[in-house]
Amino acid sequence: MSTLFNELVFTDSFGALGTEFSTPQPPTPLPEPYLIATSPSSLALCGISPEQAKTSEFIHLFTGNQLPASSQPRAAVYSGHQFGQWAGQLGDGRAILLGELAGLEVQLKGAGATPYSRMGDGRAVLRSSIREFLCSEAMVGLGVPTTRALCITGSPMLVMREQPESTAVVTRIAASFVRFGSFEHWFYRDDVTSLKNLADFVIQRYYSELSGLENPYAALLRKVTKRTAHLMAHWQTVGFMHGVMNTDNMSILGLTLDYGPFGFMEAFNPQHICNHSDNQGRYSYAMQPQIGEWNCYALGQALLPLIGSVDETKAALADFGLEYQSKLAALWQAKLGLTCSMEEDDALISAMLSMMKINQLDFTIFFRRLSDCYLNDASMDDQLRDLCVDRDALDQWLSQYRLRLTKEASVDAVRQQVMRRHNPKFILRNYLAQQAIEAAQRNDFSEIEKLRQILANPFDEQPEHELYAALPPDWGRALSVSCSS
Incomplete structure (x- = not known):
């Protein structure tokens, strides 16, 4: 042996x-x-x-x-x-x-x-x-x-x-491949014994801190709801789209699970659908948080026989919106280099997303270039303006952004360093994956390894790999991925 x-x-x-x-x-x-x-x-x-x-x-x-x-x-x-x-x-x-x-x-x-x-x-x-x-x-x-x-x-x-x-x-x-659908299976079979055995297993192995609580099953639902809400916030702020957010593809640990027709946002469009098989747009970028919450409700229904109370089940699910908004705000704050939260931040972010949609800005490149801008010096603004069709919309938002930075006495060097740690230079664009696939089909696996190394450190400058951070070529913008992929 x-x-x-x-x-x-x-x-x-x-x-x-x-x-x-x-x-x-x-x-x-x-x-x-x-x-x-x-x-x-x-x-x-x-x-x-x-x-x-x-x-x-x-x-x-x-x-x-x-x-x-x-x-x-x-x-x-x-x-x-x-x-x-x-x-x-x-x-x-x-x-x-x-x-x-x-x-x-x-x-x-x-x-x-x-x-x-x-x-x-x-x-x-x-x-x-x-x-x-x-x-x-x-x-x-x-x-x-x-x-x-x-x-x-x-x-x-x-x-x-x-x-x-x-x-x-x-x-x-x-750590586990148990899914929301693992619990739904036993609920819809009306097998409470198996449902309880699965829940006890998950609690014992992955949520042991819940074991001694009066209602550990309600606490489990609350924990999973929180993790799922945070995961949705992560997806939205890196521009990731899963493509098939079925309940059998949702992790009980709040992990991104089952990569099929996924995609990373390029030209910003909140209604973008990365899955060619999703004819109704159920799993579009804009819908992901709502579907994440819907899936948590499906899990809540499955756990209801163990929780024992509709009110307790609803209470465990009620935190999704607050947890999502809180995590989302913290992640946007880091991406914009803000050191604290202010009342006007929601309006600033909303205006930013509207401006990005008008200009169809590349999600990743926009934030990375924004990381280089200065508070009282517009010399780097042209690198953003070059991405835009409606430059006035960008200029108006930059004025709003700089006013917000002034209110917290933002220091360029400190802010830029923080932003570069939260705004990746490199993402897995569909065309990059396609190039690696085509090379592999010729028995050349070097591009897979190169991409793996680049993507392992997406926030680093890696000047030798500048081409991998560029806008996609024309042919790469039209790539379509379906469930069969």
């Missing part, structure tokens, strides 16, 4: 819940697997050395071809609301949990069919695996709560989507 297989010992806490919560399911091997990319920081979290990650055992393990005896692979069952409609039973249709390493669940996405695959083949394609890997790591760099990506492995085997595509497996890690 290899050194890697001897040293990696998986535990199986989730499996201990019982087979009603998950089904034992070995991965289906892929032929001729090869390594595409790894995340050094994720490897370290799992206790895997860079040397071990170069071995054939590593490749076979995280493709699902060969597992250590300690791994008890399984696929979880859950249900959910999809695009606002109850979809019934879902489950891990192409994800298989290997167990836990260093307290983190390790999951193979694309490792073959499970009992919950419905009509799917359980496989993931190369393009979607690259997008999930890169965006998971990009979100870590941005400071947004997220699941992590450990590695991607590939295979020459093809699967049919709109056309034949290469297969891949992305290994992702998180």
Whole structure:
């Protein structure tokens, strides 16, 4: 037995819940697997050395071809609301949990069919695996709560989507992959015993401070609501759009979960829909906070039999708006370099967003260039004015912004330093991901690694990578991503 297989010992806490919560399911091997990319920081979290990650055992393990005896692979069952409609039973249709390493669940996405695959083949394609890997790591760099990506492995085997595509497996890690839909599953089956067992498991493992409370289930809902509200604020202030905020894609830990047709805002449009399959715009940028709250209410309904009171359930959910607005205000404050809050800040931010919409300003570039502006010197304003069609609208807002800075005696050097720590220079633009995908399809994985390194430190200047911070080319602005991606 290899050194890697001897040293990696998986535990199986989730499996201990019982087979009603998950089904034992070995991965289906892929032929001729090869390594595409790894995340050094994720490897370290799992206790895997860079040397071990170069071995054939590593490749076979995280493709699902060969597992250590300690791994008890399984696929979880859950249900959910999809695009606002109850979809019934879902489950891990192409994800298989290997167990836990260093307290983190390790999951193979694309490792073959499970009992919950419905009509799917359980496989993931190369393009979607690259997008999930890169965006998971990009979100870590941005400071947004997220699941992590450990590695991607590939295979020459093809699967049919709109056309034949290469297969891949992305290994992702998180403290837990339990979802809102995991609780909905038991509520809609009227199985209070299983619902309670799941809630007790989640509280014991992830919210142990709630164990001794009079109503720990109401407290759990309150905690998850708060985390979800904060996550929505993070998304809005980095311009991230998830694309498929179904309840089965919402993490009980408040993590960004299940990267599919995501996108980062470029030309600012609050009604922008990043998912080509979202015909009604339910998951547009502007709708995300509202849908986040709606999903918390769906979770509240599922937990109602345990909480025992409609009023207590409503009370636990009532904090969403306040928590969201408070976190949002703090994040906008940091992005604008403000050291305190003032009554006029809401009007300042509202005017800013209106001006950005009028000019269709690139979300990331606008804030990064704003970080270079001075209080009493307009010499850097042209770098913003060059982005605008309606320069008068920008000038009017800059006057309003400078007046606000004056009221707190803002110091340029201090403010600029703070703003550069909160306004990234680099994000995962769709066209950058597409370029990495196209290179990978030619067996060139260097662009994935370059992007991973750049996105790991998105606030650094990295002058050698200036092109990666530029406006997208014309062809890159029209890219469309759907649920099939």
